[in-house]
Amino acid sequence: MNGDIPILAILGHPNAGKSSVVATLTENDRIEIDQRAGTTTRSDEYPVIIDGQTIMAFIDTPGFQNPTDILEWFQAHHDRIDLAGAFVAAHRDDPLFSHDCALLEPISKGAGIILVVDGSKRIKEKDRTEMELLRLTGRPRMAVLNNLSTEHKHMSAWQDALSRTFNSVREFNAHRATYAERIKLLQALKVIDQRWEPQLDATIDSFERDWERRIDETVTTILSLLKEALAFKISRVMKVGELDSDAERDRVRERMLEAFQEKLRRLEIKAQDQIRSHFHHNVWNLPPESLLKKDLFSDEVEQSLGLNKQQLIIAGAAGGAATGGVIDLGVGGLSFGTGALIGALAGGALGAFGKAALAKVDIQKKLGIERFSMGPVTNPRFPFILLDRTLLYCARAMNWSHGRKASDEGAPHRVPDKPIKKKKGFTEGLSAEQHRVLVRFFSTARRGWESNQESRCREILTGILLDLSETEIDDRLDL
Ligand SMILES: Nc1nc2c(ncn2[C@@H]2O[C@H](COP(=O)(O)OP(=O)(O)OP(=O)(O)O)[C@@H](O)[C@H]2O)c(=O)[nH]1
Numbered sequence: 001m002n003g004d005i006p007i008l009a010i011l012g013h014p015n016a017g018k019s020s021v022v023a024t025l026t027e028n029d030r031i032e033i034d035q036r037a038g039t040t041t042r043s044d045e046y047p048v049i050i051d052g053q054t055i056m057a058f059i060d061t062p063g064f065q066n067p068t069d070i071l072e073w074f075q076a077h078h079d080r081i082d083l084a085g086a087f088v089a090a091h092r093d094d095p096l097f098s099h100d101c102a103l104l105e106p107i108s109k110g111a112g113i114i115l116v117v118d119g120s121k122r123i124k125e126k127d128r129t130e131m132e133l134l135r136l137t138g139r140p141r142m143a144v145l146n147n148l149s150t151e152h153k154h155m156s157a158w159q160d161a162l163s164r165t166f167n168s169v170r171e172f173n174a175h176r177a178t179y180a181e182r183i184k185l186l187q188a189l190k191v192i193d194q195r196w197e198p199q200l201d202a203t204i205d206s207f208e209r210d211w212e213r214r215i216d217e218t219v220t221t222i223l224s225l226l227k228e229a230l231a232f233k234i235s236r237v238m239k240v241g242e243l244d245s246d247a248e249r250d251r252v253r254e255r256m257l258e259a260f261q262e263k264l265r266r267l268e269i270k271a272q273d274q275i276r277s278h279f280h281h282n283v284w285n286l287p288p289e290s291l292l293k294k295d296l297f298s299d300e301v302e303q304s305l306g307l308n309k310q311q312l313i314i315a316g317a318a319g320g321a322a323t324g325g326v327i328d329l330g331v332g333g334l335s336f337g338t339g340a341l342i343g344a345l346a347g348g349a350l351g352a353f354g355k356a357a358l359a360k361v362d363i364q365k366k367l368g369i370e371r372f373s374m375g376p377v378t379n380p381r382f383p384f385i386l387l388d389r390t391l392l393y394c395a396r397a398m399n400w401s402h403g404r405k406a407s408d409e410g411a412p413h414r415v416p417d418k419p420i421k422k423k424k425g426f427t428e429g430l431s432a433e434q435h436r437v438l439v440r441f442f443s444t445a446r447r448g449w450e451s452n453q454e455s456r457c458r459e460i461l462t463g464i465l466l467d468l469s470e471t472e473i474d475d476r477l478d479l
């Protein structure tokens with residue numbers, strides 16, 4: 001610990017995953033990570049900042065360049081109290097050791113050590129050299145067993161070897177670590193030096209409060225998206241005479257539908273941008289087969305997300321009370337919703353979505369003009385689908401580690417060749433009572449009113465997001 005904050009130097013062989021660990025722990029996806037060894041060429045400090053305050057820092061390093069020489073020097077000078085500092089004092093002007101001095105300097109000033117090893121590889125002599133020289137520094141140290149492949153047969157040998165010289169040994173996968181695992185790693189750091197306990201407790205506390213605040217901000221983002229999307233309406237005014245056939249009217253409606261859908265897509269993107277920034281992501285590579293990459297109005301999204309028909313009926317989403325009109329669920333074998341068009345002066349297929357129209361269209365003729373108006377959204381499935389997609393986005397933003405830049409692990413390419421039977425969203429797993437709360441919220445949102453269900457909706461969404469912070473949901477992350 002330097003001054004008031006814990007500082008940890010990350011050591012290990014080239015390509016062990018050091019920078020990935022730092023990127024994940026500091027939530028910094030701009031740190032250079034590469035499959036080639038030797039990517040990090042100098043030591044850099046990466047702070048963790050919450051509320052403008054640096055609460056801890058990690059030093060990413062290239063690792064030792066001359067471990068054998070350092071160990072020999074340490075062994076020859078073992079009577080020194082601060083071996084790291086003594087080595088730096090003796091080699092400061094030697095260019096051969098400039099990188100090693102850059103690592104040992106913060107250690108001599110009180111930084112703790114995290115050794116990152118790739119547990120998928122066999123232990124070699126140079127690993128033992130490094131473990132021994134770190135032991136001789138006498139500094140608090142933890143070993144992190146990262147695993148860069150699916151090879152696990154060397155893991156227990158690593159555990160044994162590391163636990164002999166490290167105060168704590170933890171498995172930590174820089175690509176898959178969730179928020180909960182990051183907290184556990186910080187908890188474990190307390191063990192390596194009791195003097196750090198109060199400071200690390202305060203750090204963990206800041207982390208936890210910051211996470212709760214992000215969840216709160218995310219719920220606000222989701223509720224605003226739903227309110228804006230569900231209340232949205234557009235209109236077009238045409239002079240009577242400009243349209244002389246029903247085919248032309250249909251074209252106007254088609255263009256309006258396109259504009260209407262485009263607005264909803266843009267609202268979704270705006271909310272996604274906010275969610276991404278709540279969770280500090282700059283680099284965001286989704287695999288092409290991800291559900292999050294599919295068009296919001298595509299069949300695949302419609303089939304994979306939202307409630308099933310029975311749930312919609314039970315929740316009352318299809319009833320008149322919720323929507324102010326009887327909404328067709330597409331059960332009658334029609335190609336578009338008739339219910340959604342009740343009350344419209346002119347009918348017609350308007351944006352089939354789950355066989356029910358996305359929104360109601362009215363055409364009013366008066367004083368020499370025809371006014372086309374579309375909206376708000378009346379399709380009962382749509383709000384659940386939009387909500388599910390946003391929650392899926394949250395799941396990734398919350399759990400996609402910052403050290404895992406691209407989806408380079410080859411998520412299986414999933415092309416649905418038959419109708420999707422199982423939904424992949426979150427709303428389907430809620431109770432009927434919770435569905436009803438959501439339906440009532442959607443229904444007032446459509447009218448642009450404040451809903452007395454908002455605080456209950458907030459609770460439901462907060463519950464889902466808190467669960468996402470704790471559970472392994474990797475399958476869904478690749479969607
Ligand atoms: N599958 C998998 N790959 C990982 C993991 N951690 C790191 N990698 C990959 O391992 C490679 C090296 O990662 P880096 O973080 O750059 O390693 P480093 O130790 O900083 O490397 P140098 O800076 O070159 O010493 C990159 O291709 C990473 O994507 C992991 O937990 N799982």
Ligand SMILES: [Mg+2]
Pocket residue numbers: 018019020032033039040061062
């Ligand atoms: Mg590196």
